[in-house]
Amino acid sequence: MVAAETRTKVLEVNDLSISYGPKTAMSGLSLDVYENEIFGIIGPANSGKTSFLRAINRMDAFDSQMNVNGSLRFMGTEVSAWRNDYALRRQIGVVFPLPVGLPMSIYDNVAFAAKLRGVKGKAALDEVVERCLTRAALWDEVKDRLDSLGSQLSGGQQQRLTIARALSQEPTLLMLDEFSIAVDPVTTMRIEDVLKELKKEMTILLVTNLVQQAERLADRTALFLNGSLIEIGYTDALFEGQTQDQRTKDYLEGRFG
Amino acid sequence: MTARFAATELNLSNYRTERRYRLMLFSMTAMLVLPVLIILAILILKGAPMISWEFLFEFPRRGMTEGGIYPALLGTIFIVVVDLIFAMPIGVAAAIYLSEYAPDNWLTRAINLAIINLAGVPSIVHALFGVGAFVIFFGFGTSILAAALTVAIMTLPLVIVATRESLQAVPQAFREACWSMGASRWQTIFTVVLPNAISGILTGLILEVSRTAGETAPIMFTGAAFFLPFLPESVFDQTMALSLHLFVVSTQVPEVPEALPYGVALVLIGIVLIMNAISIVFRSYLRGKKKW
Amino acid sequence: MSEKTLAPSQLDQRDASWYVDKLVQILMFVGGISAIIFIIGIFVFITKEGIAFLFEGFSFTEFFGSINWRPTSSNPTYGALALIVGTASVTGVAMLVAIPFSLGAAIYISEFATGRTKETLKVLVELLAAIPSVVWGFIGLSIMNEFIIEVFDVPIGLNVLNAGIILGLMAAPIMTTIAEDALKAVPDRFREAAEAMGATRWQIIRQVIMPAAKNGLVSAVLLGVGRGFGETMAVLMASGHAINIPTSPFDSVRALTATIAAELGETAQGSEHYGALFALGIFLFIITFIINLAADLVVRGIRKK
Incomplete structure (x- = not known):
């Protein structure tokens, strides 16, 4: 544990609470996420996992119902104190539960973030598109039809497209929200391999409904339940049964959720 | 109430009642839409003989009892064009605000109420407003500009409602995906929302043309003239207009040949209905090639 | 890897697109409230032109009670009942x-x-x-x-x-x-x-x-x-x-x-x-x-x- 604290903190969360109108989605959350780790978040539906991700990339700016209180630092600065919240989001890649291929060409889907960042010139964009699609294990399947609509790919392909898109942002933090929900098992495995590679370059926040997925990928894992953090620990240790809270043990063993 | 499930005779009588009501409702619907067809038929029958190259492209002669409708036709086009220059940007901006920015608060409710009222205030009251504001206060005089502004404000709800509907039909997930990549609100609207709502905006534009061409009351004191022997040279000139011309030749001018107003009415309704037909065809065409 | 160590202060700059976004937001807001402005404008301008009459020539009982709308007679009456x-x-x-x-x-x-x-x-x-x-x-x-x-x-x-x-x-x-x-x-x-x-x-x-x-x-x-x-x-x-x-x-x-x-x-x-x-x-x-x-x-x- 002592070693861990010397690592750079990408996220520092202190007493964070999130509510939508009168409904509380998360309260009293405190945790840190370190550079180059895969941080898994598990928990049943409505436990506040997605709300937490939305708070990190400041989706509350677009949702007048959503309220975030407490301290949430990204790269050492409060997310709410970023002067340009769009620049903040450019540092954070997001992959949604249901794949969202934007209704533009596959090429434009992947080149979009690069263009936002100010990358100019066809050669530079071509390079970004090929690199990101290759990393997301999609290049071979789509390289001959980059002009066709991203929203008309199959579910599994669209999900890899959204990963390629998130990678094209060259993010500091990659957040995946139950990415495998609409993806077949083979694709899921391929994406998981990609994530293990990506860990060397970025920090990954992996929200998952599959306990085994967290076990396979995450360095540390947190359990959320009904809008609060139950337990946080090294994944290996948790799955070996070294849990502080009985509910964690129950959840990991599949007794609820 | 228990009988409802029992006798077959009752079922049978229910069935007959149902057929009777169905027939009645159908004939009511038919009687509502039949007039359009009858009216169109009469207008075509009586008006078609008038339509000729000369009718469309000559000035009226002999106190408007002879000759063509050229200055009125052209004037209507001028008013429509100037109207679009104002109504489209303002209407689309308002729709974008309501669909993409507006929080659910009192101001948004007030805007919606104002839109309903802009559409609901009598056209002649809009005309009074046009006279008081554009003709007198802003000093545009009776001019194409004043007339077009008056109609633009009156028909603004049409553009707003058509555009807003098509913006709201774009799935929210597209916006969130775009935002999460660090696109600003405007970049999201410009690259993802607007391109996918373009059909609704164009439908709004076509309907706006149709409505503007048909309006009479709001332009008759703000810029449209009964008769002018020459064409307008700038937006600060008066103009003739097709809709007002129909009113004039059918009520104000003595000894007009019977067919003349029918010809004017046919041209006017032709423009309006063709525009509406285009918007309907266009809509169903685009519905067929949705991108998601 | 060099990018990762950038401090936020260097990343967190308000660029042109940020300012464009704010400007557009203001423009759209103006478009949005235009409907309210126009409705108020309609009321203000018709009242402006009609107010003098309401204070001088107008009589409530005549307006709502008389059927004599004779604005052009030498002794004009403005009964709107009819x-x-x-x-x-x-x-x-x-x-x-x-x-x-x-x-x-x-x-x-x-x-x-x-x-x-x-x-x-x-x-x-x-x-x-x-x-x-x-x-x-x-x-x-x-x-x-x-x-x-x-x-x-x-x-x-x-x-x-x-x-x-x-x-x-x-x-x-x-x-x-x-x-x-x-x-x-x-x-x-x-x-x-x-x-x-x-x-x-x-x-x-x-x-x-x-x-x-x-x-x-x-x-x-x-x-x-x-x-x-x-x-x-x-x-x-x-x-x-x-x-x-x-x-x-x-x-x-x-x-x-x-x-x-x-x-x-x-x-x-x-x-x-x-x-x-x-x-x-x-x-x-x-x-x-x-x-x-x-x-x-x-x-x-x-x-x-």
């Missing part, structure tokens, strides 16, 4: 025509018609709504006029009946569309539940769907009334435009809106007559505002439930 009654009678007949037919059509289109029939009927209703008011006026003046003279054997065909029918046909498409939307908004599970109990289509419509869509239907009627109330050109051309308290549908009348349209061109700006016409405009504005507000509140009532 105009109000004219507008009311025409709107009344219009509603007698429009309410049953538009509700009937809405029910048929929403609950019975399917597929191509449904699409065709909706398109026809839309085209009906598109016919300009001056064309309707011309139809009243020419086609309906002759028709009424022939059928009812009356000397003049430009009267309450003519204007009422024309206005009814004009208001009906809007009412049909709004009523159909209201019926469509009734969830299908209502229909299915009633069907499962063995109710017939008509019973479902009468006992389930109509009550559930009640507010939307009322709002459709209100907006139809507002439309009839404010219609100008068609009423001007089809009503006969004679100051008269009608005793039968075959009497000619004169409407508030038509009076403004017919007389505004002949008045001098700033004159008493001119002010009186703007006062009629203020009256029309307030009445239609109330009707629209009521329709909106009624519809809001459904959403609350």
Whole structure:
């Protein structure tokens, strides 16, 4: 544990609470996420996992119902104190539960973030598109039809497209929200391999409904339940049964959720 | 109430009642839409003989009892064009605000109420407003500009409602995906929302043309003239207009040949209905090639 | 890896796109509130032109109690009662025509018609709504006029009946569309539940769907009334435009809106007559505002439930 604290903190969360109108989605959350780790978040539906991700990339700016209180630092600065919240989001890649291929060409889907960042010139964009699609294990399947609509790919392909898109942002933090929900098992495995590679370059926040997925990928894992953090620990240790809270043990063993 | 499930005779009588009501409702619907067809038929029958190259492209002669409708036709086009220059940007901006920015608060409710009222205030009251504001206060005089502004404000709800509907039909997930990549609100609207709502905006534009061409009351004191022997040279000139011309030749001018107003009415309704037909065809065409 | 160690302060710069975004937000907001500005503008400007009359020539009892609208006489009087009654009678007949037919059509289109029939009927209703008011006026003046003279054997065909029918046909498409939307908004599970109990289509419509869509239907009627109330050109051309308290549908009348349209061109700006016409405009504005507000509140009532 002592070693861990010397690592750079990408996220520092202190007493964070999130509510939508009168409904509380998360309260009293405190945790840190370190550079180059895969941080898994598990928990049943409505436990506040997605709300937490939305708070990190400041989706509350677009949702007048959503309220975030407490301290949430990204790269050492409060997310709410970023002067340009769009620049903040450019540092954070997001992959949604249901794949969202934007209704533009596959090429434009992947080149979009690069263009936002100010990358100019066809050669530079071509390079970004090929690199990101290759990393997301999609290049071979789509390289001959980059002009066709991203929203008309199959579910599994669209999900890899959204990963390629998130990678094209060259993010500091990659957040995946139950990415495998609409993806077949083979694709899921391929994406998981990609994530293990990506860990060397970025920090990954992996929200998952599959306990085994967290076990396979995450360095540390947190359990959320009904809008609060139950337990946080090294994944290996948790799955070996070294849990502080009985509910964690129950959840990991599949007794609820 | 228990009988409802029992006798077959009752079922049978229910069935007959149902057929009777169905027939009645159908004939009511038919009687509502039949007039359009009858009216169109009469207008075509009586008006078609008038339509000729000369009718469309000559000035009226002999106190408007002879000759063509050229200055009125052209004037209507001028008013429509100037109207679009104002109504489209303002209407689309308002729709974008309501669909993409507006929080659910009192101001948004007030805007919606104002839109309903802009559409609901009598056209002649809009005309009074046009006279008081554009003709007198802003000093545009009776001019194409004043007339077009008056109609633009009156028909603004049409553009707003058509555009807003098509913006709201774009799935929210597209916006969130775009935002999460660090696109600003405007970049999201410009690259993802607007391109996918373009059909609704164009439908709004076509309907706006149709409505503007048909309006009479709001332009008759703000810029449209009964008769002018020459064409307008700038937006600060008066103009003739097709809709007002129909009113004039059918009520104000003595000894007009019977067919003349029918010809004017046919041209006017032709423009309006063709525009509406285009918007309907266009809509169903685009519905067929949705991108998601 | 070098990028990762960048401090946020270097990444967190307000770039051109940030400023463009804020600028656009302001522009869109201006567009959004323009509707409010225009509505207020309408009220301000018609009041500005009419206020002098309201304080000088205007008498409440004369305006609402007298039928003598004689703005051009040497001793002008401004009694709007006949105009109000004219507008009311025409709107009344219009509603007698429009309410049953538009509700009937809405029910048929929403609950019975399917597929191509449904699409065709909706398109026809839309085209009906598109016919300009001056064309309707011309139809009243020419086609309906002759028709009424022939059928009812009356000397003049430009009267309450003519204007009422024309206005009814004009208001009906809007009412049909709004009523159909209201019926469509009734969830299908209502229909299915009633069907499962063995109710017939008509019973479902009468006992389930109509009550559930009640507010939307009322709002459709209100907006139809507002439309009839404010219609100008068609009423001007089809009503006969004679100051008269009608005793039968075959009497000619004169409407508030038509009076403004017919007389505004002949008045001098700033004159008493001119002010009186703007006062009629203020009256029309307030009445239609109330009707629209009521329709909106009624519809809001459904959403609350």
